[in-house]
Amino acid sequence: MKTRSTLCCFIVAFICVMAFATTAFSQLQFTDISATPEGTIQVSWASVSNETYEIDEADTLETNAQGTITWNQLYTEYPSQGANTFWLDCGNYISVPAILNPKYTTNRFYRVVDSGPDTTPDEPSVIITNLASGSVVSDVLTVTVTAVSDQSLLTTKLYVDGQEQNEADISTNWTDITGVTNYVIDTYYLNTCEWLNGSHTIFATARCQSGPSGIHDTSPILIGHAVSPFVPVSFSNLITGISFTQPFFCPEDETTQQVTAVFAANVNWTLDIQDINTNTVRSATGSGGSMLFDWDGTDNNSNSLPVGVYTYFISVQTNGQPLSGGGGGGGGGGGGPPGIGEESRISASSASADEWWAQPPDGAGTAAPFIIYPPGFDMAGFTLFQAPASWSPIAESDTASSLTAATADSGNAGIHPDYAGGSSQSSIAPVRQPNKRVLHRVGKYGVAYQTYSANGTNGFQLAPPINGQGLGPIGLEGHTAARSTFNYPQLLQYVPEVNNFVSEMNSGNWTQGFVKKDNQLAIGDLRATGSNVFTNVNLGLLLLHGTFTTNMDDTENGAQEIYYPITSGTSIQYLRMSEMNLGATGTNGLKWMGVLACNSLRQNQWRSMQSASRSPINGNLHLIFGGNTILWTGDHVASYWAKYITVGKNGSGPWQIEAAWFQGARDAYAESKYNYTNAIVMAAAGDAACQSDTLQTNSSPGGTTFYTPNTVWP
Numbered sequence: 001m002k003t004r005s006t007l008c009c010f011i012v013a014f015i016c017v018m019a020f021a022t023t024a025f026s027q028l029q030f031t032d033i034s035a036t037p038e039g040t041i042q043v044s045w046a047s048v049s050n051e052t053y054e055i056d057e058a059d060t061l062e063t064n065a066q067g068t069i070t071w072n073q074l075y076t077e078y079p080s081q082g083a084n085t086f087w088l089d090c091g092n093y094i095s096v097p098a099i100l101n102p103k104y105t106t107n108r109f110y111r112v113v114d115s116g117p118d119t120t121p122d123e124p125s126v127i128i129t130n131l132a133s134g135s136v137v138s139d140v141l142t143v144t145v146t147a148v149s150d151q152s153l154l155t156t157k158l159y160v161d162g163q164e165q166n167e168a169d170i171s172t173n174w175t176d177i178t179g180v181t182n183y184v185i186d187t188y189y190l191n192t193c194e195w196l197n198g199s200h201t202i203f204a205t206a207r208c209q210s211g212p213s214g215i216h217d218t219s220p221i222l223i224g225h226a227v228s229p230f231v232p233v234s235f236s237n238l239i240t241g242i243s244f245t246q247p248f249f250c251p252e253d254e255t256t257q258q259v260t261a262v263f264a265a266n267v268n269w270t271l272d273i274q275d276i277n278t279n280t281v282r283s284a285t286g287s288g289g290s291m292l293f294d295w296d297g298t299d300n301n302s303n304s305l306p307v308g309v310y311t312y313f314i315s316v317q318t319n320g321q322p323l324s325g326g327g328g329g330g331g332g333g334g335g336g337p338p339g340i341g342e343e344s345r346i347s348a349s350s351a352s353a354d355e356w357w358a359q360p361p362d363g364a365g366t367a368a369p370f371i372i373y374p375p376g377f378d379m380a381g382f383t384l385f386q387a388p389a390s391w392s393p394i395a396e397s398d399t400a401s402s403l404t405a406a407t408a409d410s411g412n413a414g415i416h417p418d419y420a421g422g423s424s425q426s427s428i429a430p431v432r433q434p435n436k437r438v439l440h441r442v443g444k445y446g447v448a449y450q451t452y453s454a455n456g457t458n459g460f461q462l463a464p465p466i467n468g469q470g471l472g473p474i475g476l477e478g479h480t481a482a483r484s485t486f487n488y489p490q491l492l493q494y495v496p497e498v499n500n501f502v503s504e505m506n507s508g509n510w511t512q513g514f515v516k517k518d519n520q521l522a523i524g525d526l527r528a529t530g531s532n533v534f535t536n537v538n539l540g541l542l543l544l545h546g547t548f549t550t551n552m553d554d555t556e557n558g559a560q561e562i563y564y565p566i567t568s569g570t571s572i573q574y575l576r577m578s579e580m581n582l583g584a585t586g587t588n589g590l591k592w593m594g595v596l597a598c599n600s601l602r603q604n605q606w607r608s609m610q611s612a613s614r615s616p617i618n619g620n621l622h623l624i625f626g627g628n629t630i631l632w633t634g635d636h637v638a639s640y641w642a643k644y645i646t647v648g649k650n651g652s653g654p655w656q657i658e659a660a661w662f663q664g665a666r667d668a669y670a671e672s673k674y675n676y677t678n679a680i681v682m683a684a685a686g687d688a689a690c691q692s693d694t695l696q697t698n699s700s701p702g703g704t705t706f707y708t709p710n711t712v713w714p
Contacts, residue, residue, distance in 0.1 A: 043087055050224075056112075074091075129145070140431075154173065158204050195235050201232050208223070212672060266287065273295060529579070582617045591690075627682055639664075
């Protein structure tokens with residue numbers, strides 16, 4: 001049973017006040033809240049082992065037109081850390097609209113929902129193997145995470161201070177000689193220069209799954225989680241707090257890219273901006289205790305550069321001058337910011353002497369902690385009042401401001417006393433996730449998916465579609481029409497699959513057009529006779545069940561059809577693939593479509609639809625991707641596709657879209673230790689002139705079609 005707790009944060013003067021709420025059934029209690037030196041908010045609550053949590057935020061507790069509070073989802077499936085769990089709010093720049101980092105907001109209210117216990121009989125285990133507690137680390141930190149499970153699917157995540165990091169850079173997994181125990185070793189690279197110096201807590205989580213799913217007539221999927229022991233470390237760098245206004249440059253936005261960093265000494269610095277091929281396109285130099293460079297998107301010869309992914313190589317050398325509060329910006333940076341920039345502090349100018357609490361109408365809550373009622377409770381009678389004087393405002397953090405307070409009297413030629421490293425350092429960024437809103441401009445994508453829980457059931461049964469010529473039910477997958485129903489369980493794994501895909505596309509500077517799930521996706525949203533939601537995006541992804549017939553469907557000129565079950569509310573019905581009309585012109589017209597579903601591009605049925613003039617694509621679509629067989633899905637088929645088409649694999653640069661579809665699936669299935677009962681064949685089809693398309697360079701359709709199957713497992 002889900003339980004909720006609401007945490008109220010009035011960040012007037014950046015003061016956060018704790019509260020906890022009760023329901024009629026149980027209670028979640030917040031145990032701590034604090035602002036970090038970067039201005040983010042760390043939240044802790046009393047938790048139960050082997051359960052997961054959803055974390056939501058609201059900017060106001062005022063009710064909307066429906067009489068409820070509008071909660072925005074910050075995180076899902078966050079695993080319990082035992083009796084107490086903590087998490088770091090850095091905003092959510094994946095969501096649309098983006099949820100800002102809390103340091104850019106006036107107030108923040110939190111709600112934590114207990115999503116219930118894990119369902120696997122045995123939990124996985126996970127540990128960080130190469131990092132000792134209390135280590136002092138610098139530069140690029142390699143973190144090795146080892147996880148073990150008796151379940152066939154096993155993945156890990158890495159966190160710093162409760163903030164999730166990017167996916168593992170290298171992943172290796174295998175089973176023991178019995179084929180029962182699943183082992184994973186994931187390697188993560190962190191650029192510690194993107195954090196401020198000082199203490200940080202690193203930990204990993206593991207998620208296991210009893211098996212992939214995607215086909216009908218399968219058992220429910222069992223899921224388990226684990227959290228590694230915490231590893232406290234200290235970051236110690238000459239270059240700290242590297243930050244960017246945007247990780248990409250978009251000249252049509254008429255904005256500049258602001259690159260900042262803070263130094264533990266007075267240094268001479270050089271900034272080299274590099275394109276995706278590591279060519280230096282712009283350079284700047286300066287000196288001081290910090291760096292601020294406003295890049296206008298031009299190269300060293302003042303030529304405008306294209307929209308794209310750029311990296312920032314910073315090298316510094318101490319110069320023996322005193323470390324003062326003012327930095328010596330240069331090369332377009334003007335006089336530079338104070339010793340620590342907006343991107344790595346809570347601005348003292350935003351602070352106020354007033355802090356406020358909320359008091360319920362009955363007078364409770366005159367001392368912290370106090371009670372805030374669950375979502376939907378009428379709070380119109382609540383009173384805001386000034387906090388007691390014992391609460392002091394949080395202005396600049398001591399850790400942050402101390403970087404600018406040191407002078408040459410520190411005894412080491414102007415080097416901050418907390419830093420004991422060398423006199424020079426180099427760093428390339430970004431590696432860490434952005435800490436400010438990303439302006440996505442390369443293209444627009446859309447995602448629609450079904451978990452088959454929209455109608456409130458744990459799966460459902462659905463009778464075969466009816467032939468429109470009055471010929472009765474249509475036999476599916478080689479069965480006669482006598483097969484009365486097919487059982488469709490929930491597809492729980494589609495949530496992480498979608499989240500990973502969205503993260504990769506957003507990281508590749510793409511705009512999210514929409515993400516529609518379950519009740520948000522009606523069958524009319526996919527029909528040509530309706531308002532096909534994919535019409536106004538460049539790239540689409542559809543995740544759901546798929547099935548087919550080997551008989552003639554007289555509704556569609558006698559074609560052998562492919563069908564997708566769609567649930568929305570209490571409605572459950574099959575969509576014929578030929579009812580879709582994929583492809584559109586214009587800047588945001590649909591060019592590429594992926595359908596991650598069993599039999600979604602089955603060869604015989606595809607050709608039958610073409611022959612019967614019932615193609616689901618029109619002359620504007622470049623390419624469509626799917627499966628020629630049953631597809632088993634986990635966490636990474638779609639996300640690897642997104643990663644390879646946007647940035648490539650292992651520094652290769654962006655791939656062709658078709659090659660990325662096949663290789664992404666191949667890599668995802670290679671990581672799974674599930675004993676698949678069938679060969680898995682992916683497929684690509686579309687216009688032959690577009691077969692070599694990349695997202696960056698693509699051809700106009702020429703009118704000649706192709707179909708290519710590719711076995712990705714074994």
